[in-house]
Amino acid sequence: MEVKKVLLLDDEIPRQWYNILADIKMNPPLGPDGKPISPEQLAPVFPMNLIEQEVSDKRWIDIPEEVLKVLKIWRATPLMRARSLEKALDTPARIYYKYEGASPPGSHKPNTAVAQAYYNKEFGIKKLTTETGAGQWGSALSFACAQFGLECKVYMVKVSFEQKPYRKSMMSVWGGKCIPSPSPYTKAGREVLEKFPDSQGSLGIAISEAVEEAVADTTGKTRYSLGSVLNHVMLHQTIIGLEAKKQMKKIGEYPDIIIGCAGGGSNFAGIASPFVYDKINGKDIEIYPVEPSACPTMTRAQFGYDHGDIAGYTPLLPMHSLGHTFMPAPIHAGGLRYHGMSPIVSQLIVEGLITPKAVNQLDCYEAGVLCAKTEGIIPAPETNNALACVIAEARKAKEEKKEKVILFSWSGHGLIDLGAYDKYLAGEVIDYKPEDAELKKYAEILKNYPKPEMIKDYR
Amino acid sequence: MEVKKVLLLDDEIPRQWYNILADIKMNPPLGPDGKPISPEQLAPVFPMNLIEQEVSDKRWIDIPEEVLKVLKIWRATPLMRARSLEKALDTPARIYYKYEGASPPGSHKPNTAVAQAYYNKEFGIKKLTTETGAGQWGSALSFACAQFGLECKVYMVKVSFEQKPYRKSMMSVWGGKCIPSPSPYTKAGREVLEKFPDSQGSLGIAISEAVEEAVADTTGKTRYSLGSVLNHVMLHQTIIGLEAKKQMKKIGEYPDIIIGCAGGGSNFAGIASPFVYDKINGKDIEIYPVEPSACPTMTRAQFGYDHGDIAGYTPLLPMHSLGHTFMPAPIHAGGLRYHGMSPIVSQLIVEGLITPKAVNQLDCYEAGVLCAKTEGIIPAPETNNALACVIAEARKAKEEKKEKVILFSWSGHGLIDLGAYDKYLAGEVIDYKPEDAELKKYAEILKNYPKPEMIKDYR
Numbered sequence: 001m002e003v004k005k006v007l008l009l010d011d012e013i014p015r016q017w018y019n020i021l022a023d024i025k026m027n028p029p030l031g032p033d034g035k036p037i038s039p040e041q042l043a044p045v046f047p048m049n050l051i052e053q054e055v056s057d058k059r060w061i062d063i064p065e066e067v068l069k070v071l072k073i074w075r076a077t078p079l080m081r082a083r084s085l086e087k088a089l090d091t092p093a094r095i096y097y098k099y100e101g102a103s104p105p106g107s108h109k110p111n112t113a114v115a116q117a118y119y120n121k122e123f124g125i126k127k128l129t130t131e132t133g134a135g136q137w138g139s140a141l142s143f144a145c146a147q148f149g150l151e152c153k154v155y156m157v158k159v160s161f162e163q164k165p166y167r168k169s170m171m172s173v174w175g176g177k178c179i180p181s182p183s184p185y186t187k188a189g190r191e192v193l194e195k196f197p198d199s200q201g202s203l204g205i206a207i208s209e210a211v212e213e214a215v216a217d218t219t220g221k222t223r224y225s226l227g228s229v230l231n232h233v234m235l236h237q238t239i240i241g242l243e244a245k246k247q248m249k250k251i252g253e254y255p256d257i258i259i260g261c262a263g264g265g266s267n268f269a270g271i272a273s274p275f276v277y278d279k280i281n282g283k284d285i286e287i288y289p290v291e292p293s294a295c296p297t298m299t300r301a302q303f304g305y306d307h308g309d310i311a312g313y314t315p316l317l318p319m320h321s322l323g324h325t326f327m328p329a330p331i332h333a334g335g336l337r338y339h340g341m342s343p344i345v346s347q348l349i350v351e352g353l354i355t356p357k358a359v360n361q362l363d364c365y366e367a368g369v370l371c372a373k374t375e376g377i378i379p380a381p382e383t384n385n386a387l388a389c390v391i392a393e394a395r396k397a398k399e400e401k402k403e404k405v406i407l408f409s410w411s412g413h414g415l416i417d418l419g420a421y422d423k424y425l426a427g428e429v430i431d432y433k434p435e436d437a438e439l440k441k442y443a444e445i446l447k448n449y450p451k452p453e454m455i456k457d458y459r
Numbered sequence: 460m461e462v463k464k465v466l467l468l469d470d471e472i473p474r475q476w477y478n479i480l481a482d483i484k485m486n487p488p489l490g491p492d493g494k495p496i497s498p499e500q501l502a503p504v505f506p507m508n509l510i511e512q513e514v515s516d517k518r519w520i521d522i523p524e525e526v527l528k529v530l531k532i533w534r535a536t537p538l539m540r541a542r543s544l545e546k547a548l549d550t551p552a553r554i555y556y557k558y559e560g561a562s563p564p565g566s567h568k569p570n571t572a573v574a575q576a577y578y579n580k581e582f583g584i585k586k587l588t589t590e591t592g593a594g595q596w597g598s599a600l601s602f603a604c605a606q607f608g609l610e611c612k613v614y615m616v617k618v619s620f621e622q623k624p625y626r627k628s629m630m631s632v633w634g635g636k637c638i639p640s641p642s643p644y645t646k647a648g649r650e651v652l653e654k655f656p657d658s659q660g661s662l663g664i665a666i667s668e669a670v671e672e673a674v675a676d677t678t679g680k681t682r683y684s685l686g687s688v689l690n691h692v693m694l695h696q697t698i699i700g701l702e703a704k705k706q707m708k709k710i711g712e713y714p715d716i717i718i719g720c721a722g723g724g725s726n727f728a729g730i731a732s733p734f735v736y737d738k739i740n741g742k743d744i745e746i747y748p749v750e751p752s753a754c755p756t757m758t759r760a761q762f763g764y765d766h767g768d769i770a771g772y773t774p775l776l777p778m779h780s781l782g783h784t785f786m787p788a789p790i791h792a793g794g795l796r797y798h799g800m801s802p803i804v805s806q807l808i809v810e811g812l813i814t815p816k817a818v819n820q821l822d823c824y825e826a827g828v829l830c831a832k833t834e835g836i837i838p839a840p841e842t843n844n845a846l847a848c849v850i851a852e853a854r855k856a857k858e859e860k861k862e863k864v865i866l867f868s869w870s871g872h873g874l875i876d877l878g879a880y881d882k883y884l885a886g887e888v889i890d891y892k893p894e895d896a897e898l899k900k901y902a903e904i905l906k907n908y909p910k911p912e913m914i915k916d917y918r
Contacts, residue, residue, distance in 0.1 A: 004531035007466050072463035073539075073835045080532075084606075102561065104835040106874065146832045147543075166625075169877035172884050173831045372632045373605045376532045376563045415565065415874050418628035425631050 228264025601635025687723025
């Protein structure tokens, strides 16, 4: 019988995360004094058990039983063969996808939300604050907090808050509190509102607000939670790639090409890291993180030190950055509208282990609708970025008459983002590409900070 | 290790549907002349291969390979143990649910949509028309038609069309065309609009419109498709219960109580039929179809002959009916707002094989939010009706200190119905219960039609 999907039973789910910090060297994050930041300096923001994970270089880290219990609601996610898409493209490529839309909030985000809620709970924390762009992360953290009995407060980028009212509803059902950012409740929010009363918000602003609220709680029972970018987030997401590897092995396959969309980098790092390990150890694989042309962090920004947020509350991180005041065009893949990139993903680019790609918004929606009609699942706007690249590679395989095996991460479903599809079908979705001069202007800010080392020594 | 979910691999999916017509006797549907309707009389509405299935009394019917191929996108659905809910209720009951929200449109509806699209395609049909209430069925049929390259036209009850714009968007992405009903494009629609220009629509009206459009196509290439009520729809849904039985067997369990929500009856019949077979053969099980108190078809209406639609285009069906002009209160479980009930489910009630229950809307939302916070998944409003009954039974088990095994069907997720949860959280959801006098008035119409026999001979 034709295999459509490969499953893992509950007792086949990986019991450890893969920590890529055991296999690559990184520049340290820097504090306000320009010196490497100490764990203690991060203590008001994150619980110490997560800070330890952030800096650990142990290759395998056990997944706590309590975390596994919750992950089992939807994990292992299925590995699917995209047979109908292959047929529509008439390609000799075999295309597989890891379907992360199977989770209750509909994306890969709860993989780390559940772990973070657990570690915070273990550390005695009662409340988490966070930001969210398109709303995937805020709803994932609300879901996770409900599982562990924590309070959850979400600052949601205002433009998305208004475009996607169902996201707030989801958070409310799980008991999370969601407010539009910039808000008048924080210093960071008020400063933006004074200068730009009509500000539509950005991830950078929302992060500042959430960090400020966490740090301001003098009882010490509130911490901040980040849905991407940081090392421990990438770590928790490796379960995607570890499962995929097991599943491909079951059917005797191994990928030639790995593709994932990248905004802060967690979905991409999740599917790719375990295969990067193989590449470091000699495997011949192409690995492509894909970003929107409208926010070309990996393909057109420099690798430097920059803040993760607009107010400069976060440490300086060694990463590809368009400059922390960069305002991406209002593309529908809200989860990819971020000025920076995970330091781990950035480091992999520097080392030449992965090759970033940028795709246009119109190509993304064309790809998304084709996949909805063939594979049946309506993809999240973020996933459409990966899909546009997958389709391009499948067409290339056809031209080259090569039987390539492509594996990609289907990061989420698009059922809460259908408004964007309406616009596409009505012909109202357009391409955006920032001018060189604009990018140069925002990048000026990086000159104020130290330069990271261009470490290239993975072999 | 604690089992959270039981899976079936692709090659363990059942290859045959169970046809309960082999095991119970039914009154025949009647034509306009009051005589049993012939297959030929249905030919303008349905393709002959589906009509044959509608009247077949073969116990096992093969699932075509082409249908299985599409079902495998999301089937087998997981059987989940509701451990967190059990804990929250402190009940000795073991609660299992079959999670049908895993399908691309998010409910059990594509189980029959895929089969119907396939058989129509096989019969040379190019276009399907249908109605939809809350939109679950219309999106499922749009999804299925995309898989087989058929056109799809959906008449959506106007009040839902306006409340749930994302449903239309879903259909559009899959290539389906959705218009609000009553519409000016059919005689049935125009007649309603003349009398009630502000009509918010009903399933009965939408069915009339869809049937009229199908029959009006003189090329013979259009047919009508119904998402519930009919025998072949119940047949296609039995895959739910057949899978559940296999899955329970894997962990050495068998249910004492089976629960499913029932509007037209297909979700309930899907989970229950294979267990009704066991009950006929001597097993001691309680089986509860659950309806909203606002639309008490099974619990307060008589078993009689009535039309399935408002204009009386459909044959007279032997079923529990509130009268085909009954207008249910605007509860949020749009899929359960139907005046009639599947003849199969009605017959099972007459025979005493199943015991209908009615639940209040407020209890449904309380149950839904509790399940979202414990089990993590936000339920569809329809599912909440089953949940309210499940929770009542689990509490009863606690009082009686009995280790009961409860199995229920989680018919879909509520991600497209979050507006209803917003209203609940804002305290704006209320209970509805029609007065006896109102029910009596609508039921008058049944007096015009023949009386079905009260067949009770399953043993």
